[in-house]
Amino acid sequence: MKIEIALESGFCYGVKSAVTKTIEIAKKEKNVYTYGQLIHNAQALEYLNSFGVNTTDNIEDAIGGTLIIRSHGVKKDIYDKVKLLDINLIDATCPFVKKIHKIVYKYYKDGYQVFIVGNKNHPEVIGINGWCENTAIIVDDNSIINANNSQKSIVVAQTTITLELFNKAVEKIANNVKNLIIHNTICSATTKRQNSANELSKRVDFMIVIGGKNSSNTKKLYQICKKNCNNSLHIEIADEIMVTNIKKYDKIGITAGASTPDWVINQVIDKIENEGEGTNSGK
Numbered sequence: 076m077k078i079e080i081a082l083e084s085g086f087c088y089g090v091k092s093a094v095t096k097t098i099e100i101a102k103k104e105k106n107v108y109t110y111g112q113l114i115h116n117a118q119a120l121e122y123l124n125s126f127g128v129n130t131t132d133n134i135e136d137a138i139g140g141t142l143i144i145r146s147h148g149v150k151k152d153i154y155d156k157v158k159l160l161d162i163n164l165i166d167a168t169c170p171f172v173k174k175i176h177k178i179v180y181k182y183y184k185d186g187y188q189v190f191i192v193g194n195k196n197h198p199e200v201i202g203i204n205g206w207c208e209n210t211a212i213i214v215d216d217n218s219i220i221n222a223n224n225s226q227k228s229i230v231v232a233q234t235t236i237t238l239e240l241f242n243k244a245v246e247k248i249a250n251n252v253k254n255l256i257i258h259n260t261i262c263s264a265t266t267k268r269q270n271s272a273n274e275l276s277k278r279v280d281f282m283i284v285i286g287g288k289n290s291s292n293t294k295k296l297y298q299i300c301k302k303n304c305n306n307s308l309h310i311e312i313a314d315e316i317m318v319t320n321i322k323k324y325d326k327i328g329i330t331a332g333a334s335t336p337d338w339v340i341n342q343v344i345d346k347i348e349n350e351g352e353g354t355n356s357g358k
């Protein structure tokens with residue numbers, strides 16, 4: 076049995092930097108809150124909690140303390156509200172997401188209709204929409220575009236979507252509007268993880284995708300792997316694997332979402348290499 080880890084997997088730049096920043100602050104300050112879950116990974120959140128980091132959806136909880144904006148970013152009005160309160164704001168928004176906020180804000184002020192390709196319920200998309208006063212048209216796989224043909228428009232992408240979805244959506248939008256400026260804002264970390272998972276899952280007998288069950292980039296990695304390798308499994312932690320079911324395969328591939336810590340990946344590898352059997356279902 077051989078285990079191979081995808082060339083690009085696990086913590087991306089934005090998440091790594093948000094987690095590092097948060098731990099540094101929590102070591103120095105009391106009353107540290109993240110605005111929403113810092114990352115979509117239960118194990119990493121537990122770890123942060125051990126440093127006294129709290130999660131809140133109410134910025135007023137952080138009055139007199141520190142509020143950390145997560146890598147997904149937030150709407151403009153959150154910054155405006157925090158300015159009026161006694162809150163030490165630490166902005167851990169990923170620079171790639173920050174760039175989308177700037178693009179959307181600039182074009183919105185210039186009278187453009189903003190389109191965002193992505194999941195309307197994802198915090199990143201909700202945040203981006205907040206930089207054009209929530210006027211964006213959010214486009215996903217099933218959207219029917221009904222836009223004003225003559226209005227100048229711009230399209231951006233949620234950073235974690237696939238290029239395939241973005242291209243399809245752009246084509247649909249372009250057929251409905253006259254002047255469309257296209258900003259492909261898919262993050263290269265996502266693309267690299269998707270390409271690596273795609274390449275590896277074609278060559279292995281069993282593919283394990285590690286990451287939060289509510290992490291959109293992990294779910295996309297799983298979809299890609301499942302297409303190439305029917306024996307693909309999405310897990311959050313090592314306990315979800317039944318090693319005896321996996322050890323019968325010759326080549327096992329592993330990839331992990333951008334919010335999956337290294338130590339969770341290592342626990343999975345350790346379990347497969349060193350244990351005879353596990354506790355739960357293997358497929």
Ligand code: SF4
Binds near residue numbers: 088169171235265
């Ligand atoms: S996936 Fe990309 S955009 Fe999202 S946090 Fe990571 S580096 Fe930033």
